[in-house]
Amino acid sequence: MEKIVFNPIGYVRTVAVGEEVKDSVLVCEIVLDSDLVKALEGVAGFSHLFVLFYFNQISTKKPHALVIHPKGRADLPLMGIFGTRTMFRPNRIGLTLVELLKLEGNVLTVRGLDAFDGTPVLDIKPYDPLGLPENARVPSWWAKLYEET
Amino acid sequence: MEKIVFNPIGYVRTVAVGEEVKDSVLVCEIVLDSDLVKALEGVAGFSHLFVLFYFNQISTKKPHALVIHPKGRADLPLMGIFGTRTMFRPNRIGLTLVELLKLEGNVLTVRGLDAFDGTPVLDIKPYDPLGLPENARVPSWWAKLYEET
Numbered sequence: 001m002e003k004i005v006f007n008p009i010g011y012v013r014t015v016a017v018g019e020e021v022k023d024s025v026l027v028c029e030i031v032l033d034s035d036l037v038k039a040l041e042g043v044a045g046f047s048h049l050f051v052l053f054y055f056n057q058i059s060t061k062k063p064h065a066l067v068i069h070p071k072g073r074a075d076l077p078l079m080g081i082f083g084t085r086t087m088f089r090p091n092r093i094g095l096t097l098v099e100l101l102k103l104e105g106n107v108l109t110v111r112g113l114d115a116f117d118g119t120p121v122l123d124i125k126p127y128d129p130l131g132l133p134e135n136a137r138v139p140s141w142w143a144k145l146y147e148e149t
Numbered sequence: 150m151e152k153i154v155f156n157p158i159g160y161v162r163t164v165a166v167g168e169e170v171k172d173s174v175l176v177c178e179i180v181l182d183s184d185l186v187k188a189l190e191g192v193a194g195f196s197h198l199f200v201l202f203y204f205n206q207i208s209t210k211k212p213h214a215l216v217i218h219p220k221g222r223a224d225l226p227l228m229g230i231f232g233t234r235t236m237f238r239p240n241r242i243g244l245t246l247v248e249l250l251k252l253e254g255n256v257l258t259v260r261g262l263d264a265f266d267g268t269p270v271l272d273i274k275p276y277d278p279l280g281l282p283e284n285a286r287v288p289s290w291w292a293k294l295y296e297e298t
Contacts, residue, residue, distance in 0.1 A: 004203050004269065006153045006240040036239065038215035041229035045288030049231075052201070052242060054153050066187035080190035082198075082273040090185065091155040091271045093201060095244070099282065120153065122240045124231040129285035130295045133248065136278035139194030146279040 008120035009033055010106070012053065012113060022114045030113070030121055032106040044103045048127035051113055054120045055092035064088040076141045083139070094119075097127055157269035158182055159255070161202065161262065171263045179262070179270055181255040193252045197276035200262055203269045204241035213237040225290045232288070243268075246276055 014021065014028035021028075030051065032040065043049070067078045068086055081089050094115060102109035108124070163170065163177035170177075179200065181189065192198070216227045217235055230238050243264060251258035257273075 002157070002269075004155045004157065004205075004271070006155070006242070008151075008153065009239050036215065036231075039229040039231050039239075041216050041232070042226065042288060043229055043232040045286070045291075046232060047284075047286035048282050050244060052240075052244070056153075066185065067190055077191060080188040080192055082185075082188050083190070083192040083195060083275055085274065089272060090158050090188075091201075093155070093242075093272050095199060095201070095272075095274055097282070120151075122153070123238060123242050123244075125234065125244055126232055126287070126291070127282075127285060128287065128291070128295075129282070130287065130292065132281070133197050133246070133276075133278070135196075136276060137194070137196035138275070138277065138279065139191060142194075142275070142277070143279065146277075 006122055008054070008122065009036055009124070010121045012115045012117060012119040012121060014115070014117045021116055024112045027101065027109060027111050028113050030108040030110060030124070032108070034106045037106045040103060040108070043124070044100065046126045047100060049098055049100050049110070050125040050127055051096050051098050051110070051121060052123040052125070053094045053115050054122055055087040055094055056120055057116055058087055058092055060092065064090070070141060070145065076145070093122065155271055157203070157271065158185055158273070159270045161264045161266060161268040161270060163264070163266045170265055173261045175262070176250065176258060176260050177262050179257040179259060179273070181257070183255045186255045189252060189257070192273070193249065195275045196249060198247055198249050198259070199274040199276055200245050200247055200259070200270060201272040201274070202243045202264050203271055204236040204243055205269055206265055207236055207241055209241065213239070219290060219294065225294070242271065
């Protein structure tokens with residue numbers, strides 16, 4: 001299979017460290033490559049964006065498990081990693097829906113981006129609240145986790 | 150900036166050609182690398198999945214514009230590409246929410262994946278309908294396009 005090569009479009013800038021980054025009210029910045037500023041034109045018309053980023057803190061040398069207990073919790077069922085949001089996946093791409101608070105030059109201030117300082121950003125895409133599926137179904141462990149938080 | 154290298158986890162298999170692939174009722178298959186079958190365990194508990202894929206039909210040699218008219222329509226405003234879903238973006242990653250119809254071995258049958266036959270798939274992630282933002286805002290041109298279709 002052919003390899004696919006990407007270049008970061010920018011980086012995450014945050015003062016949060018460790019588990020703090022998972023705090024969904026956390027505000028941080030995406031500092032875009034200054035050559036790409038024009039590609040942000042009109043983006044402030046969206047209140048929410050998808051951010052695709054690269055989990056660069058994890059060695060790709062280390063083999064990953066194909067099934068895990070979500071959040072490392074033995075009380076939750078063993079799940080294939082494609083049914084979880086674990087960082088330990090074949091291609092270490094993160095996908096997070098964030099709220100866009102401010103866009104100034106090449107800096108996007110966002111809320112809810114669960115990424116470490118210096119994380120390479122791969123893409124930014126609009127969030128479309130129109131035409132979302134109705135009655136989407138999730139496993140009971142997922143709903144349980146949601147209720148707990 | 151360091152380059153980021155990914156390997157496809159599988160491929161799209163579809164009989165649709167050309168613009169047909171954008172038909173949202175279209176059913177196609179994702180054929181996963183057979184080594185990864187275990188990573189699909191429990192995934193059928195989700196009715197919908199995010200599929201991340203690589204727009205391999207587009208030459209990366211060709212420079213891309215930073216602003217475009219969405220859908221090539223001159224009546225819509227010029228937009229920075231990060232506010233659109235165009236394939237012509239710095240990292241050619243596609244992100245589509247699909248409905249999972251069937252999971253059998255290493256083959257996922259899905260509805261709504263707007264990708265050509267042979268498209269490399271990068272990741273599969275669960276769709277979480279819980280805790281979606283309320284009152285998310287989109288630009289008027291986006292809403293207009295939605296109403297038209």
